[in-house]
Amino acid sequence: RDELQQMASGLQRLNKSTEGLLTIRTYEGVEGLKQMCWHELKAQVETLTLGSGSIEDLIPNHYWAEKHRALSVEAGYRVLEIVNTSDKENMTFTSNQDYMKQYQCRLLDDDILFLARQTVIYNDTVAIYHWRENKKVGVEIINHEYAQMMKKIFYQYWDLSKKAN
Numbered sequence: 001r002d003e004l005q006q007m008a009s010g011l012q013r014l015n016k017s018t019e020g021l022l023t024i025r026t027y028e029g030v031e032g033l034k035q036m037c038w039h040e041l042k043a044q045v046e047t048l049t050l051g052s053g054s055i056e057d058l059i060p061n062h063y064w065a066e067k068h069r070a071l072s073v074e075a076g077y078r079v080l081e082i083v084n085t086s087d088k089e090n091m092t093f094t095s096n097q098d099y100m101k102q103y104q105c106r107l108l109d110d111d112i113l114f115l116a117r118q119t120v121i122y123n124d125t126v127a128i129y130h131w132r133e134n135k136k137v138g139v140e141i142i143n144h145e146y147a148q149m150m151k152k153i154f155y156q157y158w159d160l161s162k163k164a165n
Contacts, residue, residue, distance in 0.1 A: 023142040033058045043122035048154040049081040051118030054093045069099040079103045084110045106161035121150045
């Protein structure tokens with residue numbers, strides 16, 4: 001948490017120096033991460049996820065997670081995710097077949113990039129989720145150029161990854 005606060009204060013200083021070109025929002029606890037997940041539903045084309053874990057890791061409520069997946073189906077965006085090869089056994093997380101039609105997952109060797117937590121990129125937002133034990137924190141960085149850069153990084157790793165099936 002201390003590291004996240006240091007990072008957030010550094011980003012806030014950067015925010016002030018960019019005169020409104022960068023917005024940083026921080027969140028704590030399950031309710032904060034729920035808010036971040038709701039923001040993802042505003043994705044216009046796709047969400048790009050680097051990392052391990054499912055919505056249930058963020059919000060320990062399967063009903064809530066399934067509702068979120070159903071709403072993402074309604075929103076109509078694709079969901080692309082890269083997880084580490086060591087996470088392959090966690091691939092069955094939902095029975096929502098409509099969600100699985102818009103979801104694609106690829107596997108990346110841990111030694112290429114170890115994905116300890118989750119980063120989700122959509123629109124002009126980069127959302128960083130972190131959880132350890134019962135502590136959950138998140139940061140949203142809203143900036144067009146930064147989001148574009150992170151999308152390019154995502155697709156570089158996408159090309160290095162292998163199909164999950």
